[in-house]
Amino acid sequence: MAERFERELMRGSLDLMVLSVLADGSKYGYLIQKRVREASDETVKLQAGTLYPLLHRLEAAGVIKSKWDHSTGRKRKWYELTATGRRRIRDQAAQWDRYVACIQQLLTPALAALPAK
Template identity: 45%
Template sequence: MSEDTELPSESATIARLRRELARGTTELAVLSVLGARRRYGYELMKVLRETGEGVLRVKEGTLYPLLHRLEDSGHIAATWEAEGRARPRKYYVITPEGRTYLATLRAEWSGLVDGMRQLLDTLGEVRE
């Protein structure tokens, strides 16, 4: 490697890794939030940021296409509602098919986390 080739800084590498991990878990997170109760888009984005300890910084450009895909697949349903004199908001709710899909995603996520924890614990024991 030549001297003028820059390696990514550790913080840039961690930021990229965090984005990749978040991208793979956003669908699970969205369905989990909607599993608790119906929400409109901005509210959903806010809940993801606040309850995800800053890890899930979902942007509009990511969230709304995901919501459309989940709606098209039948995992969520949406309705427009106006409260008082406010502009109408599109509320999203998980469907029975979405709850089944969420259960599958949760099981897959738990299996992945458990497997990684076992791997890391085993490797940690070997190195100590």
Template identity: 45%
Template sequence: MRPDLLKGHLDTLLLAVLEAGPQHGYAIIEALRAGSDGALDLPTGTVYPALHRLERAGLITSEWHTVQGRRRRAYRLTAAGRVALTEQRAVWDQFSAAVTAVLTRRSWPATA
């Protein structure tokens, strides 16, 4: 999938993955890959800056954990993040329906 198609949607996708519960960065990347049947195979250089941006915006929070001797940062949704995800899903549903309507239409009204 072309990276430019993700513009404006990456934050929503990250929030959706975190809705299931706290996850570290690599697990988030894997969830996006698995959930999209491999279509969203995003590099860390795309995902981590977006996570940091979402954290600065107060939509997610993070804390460090040590797992098997390695430090990992786990991210989770905040209450504001849950609200934002709900709003962004509604916007996506409207946008997706409009695009689908145009792309599947087979005839157009005549114009003058």
């Protein structure tokens, strides 16, 4: 369990993961990171150097919006989905499903054709 992925196998879909986590309710970066790691059983690490630029990118795209919280000693930047963001999840999810189906359509017969290990 929890081995590393060939990283390129998962490119782009991190956006969808982060948006999904936010569909559950507002969160700040570090919480998002922990949630993704936990949900993936540590398989998807979602490094800080990946996450924060990703969040800035999503905000610039208008699919999430942020608000600083200085009430506690540790300052946190809370993110929530915008209406566009909610639409985005539905669109990306539909695309994702179709894409997974494409891979499956090629992969299933391929594995069957391979000599037994």
